[in-house]
Amino acid sequence: MSTTLPLKGIRVLELSVAWAAPFCGKNLAYLGAEVVKVEAPYRPDGHRGSIFNPTPGVGATYPQGEPGERPWNRTGTFHERYRSKLDISLDLAKPEGRDAFRELVGVSDVVLVNYRAGVMDNLGLGYDALKEINPQIIMALLPGFGLTGPYRDYSSYGSNLEALTGAMGLTGYPDRDPLNSNLTWPDPMVGVMAMGMICAAIRHRKTRGEGMLVEFSQMEATVRAMAGFLMDYQMNGRVAQRDGNRHPIYAPHGVFRCKGDDQWLAVVVRYDHEWEALCKVMGKPELSHDPRFADCLARLHHVDDVERVVEAWTMTQDKVEAMRALQQAGVAAGPVMPHYEHFTNPQYQARGVFQEISHPEAGTFLFQGIAGYRLSKTPGYNQRHAPLFGEHNRYLLHDVLGMTEDQVADLEKKEVISEVPLGENARSA
């Protein structure tokens, strides 16, 4: 590829678990930053799956369900979250590991971390220590709750943030328990916000003359997506309730069963003329004069009936054809697209959303390109497959830091670095 990479020349050390920091790092890497995943010889990233007891079908995803000889290099989730990155397996629990890390900090721009608050400080690698080594360093910390407050040491992942922020209480069917989306949606939202903040901090470094600590609270980021409900509570004392897919003002607003197994079409009608158009497409123009449906208030009062007549029609329709017919008539509609239909979606194909990556131990698969924002002059690309465990130990220690072959071999002997995971995997089973 000959495209200009906007973040070329920026080196990022990524100390990450789960998804928020990896999502951030993936975006940075796609746009040209050299992002180095730092993982421990004794404790590989959880997404590499169980090291010594890989169980296809339950835990990690393997090509053709086969863990293979080195299962830690073959898991789908790791491939997705770490594509375009490099990897060093470095034991920060050992003094030699911390020394090497400090040297890497000296030649890096960003240290990106989403461990619990306090973990880096406990290792002696907090911001105050790192800026002594490199005053230009930008340290981005993405803990669940920030670096202060009674929850600061608590662990979190997207799902429990949904619960804590009230989002989960607003997700699901009115006649059942609150529903966890299981999407851990705060993670990618925080991840891409962190990418933006890191870029702003790098930019600002020139003015300021030094780097900075960029501190996130993932809980606070999640609350911000819920602010409309919070304003309503303050303005009117109203505590919003979950209502499935319904909307307080528009009906129909929901998903409707289509022909086939578990196939659905989302349909939204805002205005009377859209309802009229929907009725025509359904072959029932008379319904737009039916007093139960004739105006937007009537449709809200008879929302059960509205949904019944729409679904009576969608049940007989193919979801994609129904979308086309409705969109042509000016009605907002689109199918619930299962992830396995991504690769054949005409919109994605026309826009080249998916790109092939070949992995030496897994094969060739399609991966999404940029995460929904395309820069016309500097679009970036998937630069390489997710790294093998410890694949860049030598590159970073020898080529970048200038250690001798003997020094690198010595670190290997002391199990400070390793190209295969060592010992019992803390995350096994």
Place this chain on the structure above:
Amino acid sequence: MNVPVLSGITVLDLSQDVAGPFCTKMLAEMGAEVIKVEPAGVGDSSRQAGPFPGDVPNPEASGLFLYLNTAKKSVTLNLASVTGRKLLKELVKQADILVESSSPGYMERLGIGYQDLEQVNPRLIMTGITPFGQTGPYKDYKAEDIISFAMGGIMGAVGDPDRSPVKLPGTATHYFAGVHAFGGLMVALLYRDASDAGQYIDVSIMEVVASHTNSEYLRYAYEGRKGMRSGNTSAFMGGIDMVQPTGDGGLILVAIAPWENFCEFIEHPELVTDPRFATRAERAKHGKELNEYIVAFTKAHPKEELFQRAQEKRVTWAPINTVADLLTSPQLLYRDFFKALDHPVAGAYQYPGSPVRLGDIPSVYQRAPLLGEHNEEVYVQRLGYSRADLEKLRQVGVI
């Protein structure tokens, strides 16, 4: 030096509703001067959306608008008029960033697409946020939040297997899109510093949502597995019900990892070595039995106590709160997350602040603008029109 990171950056915000304004809200918090360019007369569509104090509609008092547009300025401008477009180009000359959310082709038809504005200001970074992006067979399709969520490929995984897929609360996908637009803009700004080149950023909400698919799409490619939504049970969680009742009538979200800590926490350390739960695969088979241990424990304790004690054992449980609980959250209060802002029409409320601390640089918090509040400041003081000119422009409906 406590200069805000985006001081000196001028942003024209032509966008409406949630996604674009949420993006430019972040820029304003970071010290950029954000000028909302609102349609003369009506303003941003979110001014018409509630909630309103006392449920009385008022375009100056929409809670959604007030939240999304803090620390911005507002001018009115009728882009359908030649004069309006001339004024826009004068503003573009002095701007760094322009954000808009109209349908693909609309700006071009008015002669103010990126190709036109790039001539006026080659350093301009322009972002268009649309449901499907600026190109492709779906580009002219209409979508709402729920449709973007459905088509982006993740809704099918949310919900109970015997019921329909369900959406996320509010218009979550539009908040996601706003954040992704923000990320793209910061990259483009950094690149502009080095190259002096502006560029165009095409944000597709559908593709933003698709990027949140996690690695589900690989499950099919790698193993041919399609999966099904599983409500509040998941194989990862050993098939237990993740939502459990507490002793004080509340609900708590439970998790079973790390396994040893979890067993100790629910006061059944013997389960650590119980063969029924020895591996993830075994636990998935015996989820019902495991569930009985959990519910017996949760029912015996109040919600808050379970949360605190679980966290002490590094077991990630969480109370299922309502938005009302946020205003009294000890964590959010400790961190001064809420900012009290008074507004001349709507009154004083607590607004969620920035979730990010950039060193010791404070974020910028000011109330949202009234419609056209800064017409004089921008058109007279900035562009040099006289007050008399301004009045004429008002009378012919340009501003």
